[in-house]
Amino acid sequence: MSNHEFPFEIRDIDPIINKELLQDFRGERTGFIQVGEKKWCFPVKFKDHLPSFYNFKVRPDDVWIVTFPRSGTTLTQEMVWLLANNLDYGRALSVPLVSRFPFLEAFCLFHPEVHAEFLAENRENEEKYKSVEKLSESICTHLDEMEGRRFIKTHLPLTLLPKNLLTAGCKVLYIARNPKDLAVSHYHHTRLIRVRDFRNDFPKFWNYFSNNLINWAPYWEHVLEAWEKRNEENLLFLFYESINENVRKTISEVQNFLGVNFTDEQLSTLNEHLKIDNFRKNKSVNFNAWSTLGIFNENEEPFIRKGKSGDAKKYFDEELEKKANEWIEERLKSTDMKFPNFQ
Template sequence: MSSIPKCTEVVAAEKEESNGDQDAFPYKITKVDAEVNKELLKYFTGERTGFVQVGPKKWFLPSGYEREAAKYYNFRVKPDDIFVVTFPRSGTTWMQEMVWLLENDLNYEKAAETHLKRRFPFLEYSSILHKKTKEEFLRENTHDEEKYQAVQNMDYPAWKIFDELPGRRFIKTHLPFSLLPQNLLQVGCKVIYLARNPKDVAVSFYHFSRSSRTLGYVGDFPRFWNYFERNLQLWAPYWEHIKEGWSRRNEENLLFLFYEDINKVISSAASKKVSNFLGKKYSDSEYETLAEHLDIENFRRNKSVNLDNIKGLGVLISGEEGFVRNGKCGGWKDYFDEELNARADRWIDENLKDTDLKFPGLN
């Protein structure tokens, strides 16, 4: 795998690519209402400029997205690419690890040696890390050249990394289908869409938003849910995201999965289903070994999938929950009181009434 370019190259690349061809992007990008934006910046301290909404569905994204929107939309897809597409905190990392291992002959040794973020880069991460937040990380790491360089490289554009990678590319994204290349499912590549019920997603996203300084959430969970329900969270609207995936579930190159279903049958059935979709086949014992590797207790201790590598850079806040939490279904029950749960149920029912989409074991 190609190494990440040095910091001087990163700066040059940012200058070169910052004026992407927005004419090639079909949607209007507008700033969030000024008063709403002011409030959001107070509670989401990782973003320093503000938030934008994209197209008629008003996809909610940070200011940095506008700079690279066309790059994602016009990203050159290859027939042997593999995408994992999810709304955040839907089992993304777990699915990435499963997919990479299935496609690489269950090479656990290589997986352990190379962090997942290098094996399976995050397409739009360079839009998420605000430049001023990055400057803070740089100042905090000036005493250590290696750490300083690591921070400098953090927001090197993944679409540029993918252009440099030889062989099969593994691509993670939280962008919805309408903001991704429109030929994504026609060129032959494989796309796995993983969906998780909104209550568990919100709880997991809340903890991650508190722990990551790139997001820097400083409020409580009820306030977080309020923003989530109002589509004022990154990559929202949640329902539009899920419904776009659901509407394409019968296309040949898309595998739509519910986190709740595969979480229940992680022993081997889930791996077999993904394996069959990818055209790979292993023995029953190999699937069982993979299931053990992906078991939440082992997964939580797996340094090549956790974010321990950036914790030392000051990106994660000590004392908050880890990147890989408990992985269980129904953990939302510890966060919703009776009133908030009733409100959430009304919101869910309203958004499900005109669709045959049903989450396993939501209530």
């Protein structure tokens, strides 16, 4: 296979839509693209790197977490890494999760102009400046050269990931979250992080989300193509709602999937470690490093928010609730997938 093989058409998004998106998502300065028949949506920088993700060399002992953003990704990363690394809390607390469990396409989110702004803001501190420099570098080469077992996070849909991801022997976990809660969480995240920097209200964000005009959309295609592969031997499909309802039960399920075995006491300790109040204060998982580099906007909700299900109701007025429910019901008609405890 050629290193450049990529069987999906990449095209710029409609100029009128692009102009509107740029007004609201101010962390992107050039524009957006759509990929393939499903019109996967990304910032333009992805255009040059999607083939390298698609042709990325998978290893049999890799562990991947694949999600649509804000689906419980960070919690699952920490759980998986600890279970696969003999519950090494010392290393987990001293080495940031972003280093232990790299985010495959994160560098594509850093527009050159925005990256230059971050560099300028951190130029007085050599250590911070070097940290910012690395943020826009491709991680694929780093992963290719990495020794030992690799842990990789991505929000890319399975379609755009290596074709042998589920057959090479590596372990893949997919986490799905109901669209209402996910959209609210994603809305706050895009306001917080300056590489997204959304500057409008939630109804406008929902409009983009439900019309597949946010990064990594379309949401339904992302989730449902993973659901269709849920019975693959090396894929564990989880619902955020189920994790949230019983983290301890999920820990046991993930332990079995990874082929490790710990005592009930050890698993209870991990459960305590993952509780939202402890998690929120944990500088290794709450992207504290990005905060110190100025990548987060001030006066926005934190990276680790509430960790709850069903909290989205207050964001939907009667009209938006009706519209959202119709959109959800229409898409669920074509599948047997149901979100646990979803209203």
